[in-house]
Amino acid sequence: MSNDIAYVSTANAKAIVLSRNNTVVGSYCSMDGRCASGSCHPDCELIIGAKNHLKGSSPDSNVQLLEGELIAGIGEYKVGKNILLKAMGLGSCVGVVLYDHKSRMAGIAHVLLPGASNDGKTKHAETAITTMLEEMVCNGARRKHISAKVAGGAQIFKHMNLDILKIGDRNIKSVEETLKKEKIEILATDVGGSMGRNVIFNAVDGSLIVKYSNGKVLWM
Secondary structure (H helix, E strand, O other): OOEEEEEEEOOOOEEEEEEEOOEEEEEEEOOHHHOOOOOOOOOOHHHHHHHHHHHOOOOOOOEEEEOOEEEOOOOOEEEEEOOEEEEEEEOOOEEEEEEEOOOOEEEEEEEOEOOOOOOOOOOEHHHHHHHHHHHHHHOOOOHHHEEEEEEEOOOOOOOOOOHHHOHHHHHHHHHHHHHHHOOOEEEEEEEOOOOOEEEEEEOOOOEEEEEEOOOOEEEO
């Protein structure tokens, strides 16, 4: 089986197109909220360009192929270059992306809890971020080129008003404090609220796609 991920960028829009055996099986398009046809419409110029490029029938200079995808499970982080990074099913958890725009080295952490871990496991915000940052630097990233994007930290159960139960808010605060301590600039955030999220980061251009549990999509 042949699986490919294509990134398409034109003057009007950009998209991630997922293909299996030369068949488009999914897409994330920056025009989703303004396009009457919806995603994966066969007449979309972005989809057509990606399909032709993937088939080799008409190489498109607007299309770049990514080298795969990595998914960070709860309490995990993933690091890679020229790939798609994902953290799925974020409720009170926070997805933290670190990105070196020069080398295109990127990392994503699926933060479960605030603070630091006593056992070195990366489910806590501070431990996850510092460990991921260290691995990125060891793999060629430069600290001075690294910035962050952050999404998640929802309050899924609205009736829980005790501060100790507001894990989402505490996770957000812990992530922000750790990034400040590490002197990493936060370029974009989409945090809080009461809706779950999936986050997808494109290490080719540094865009973060946030897909909400109600189907709406935000590009950052």
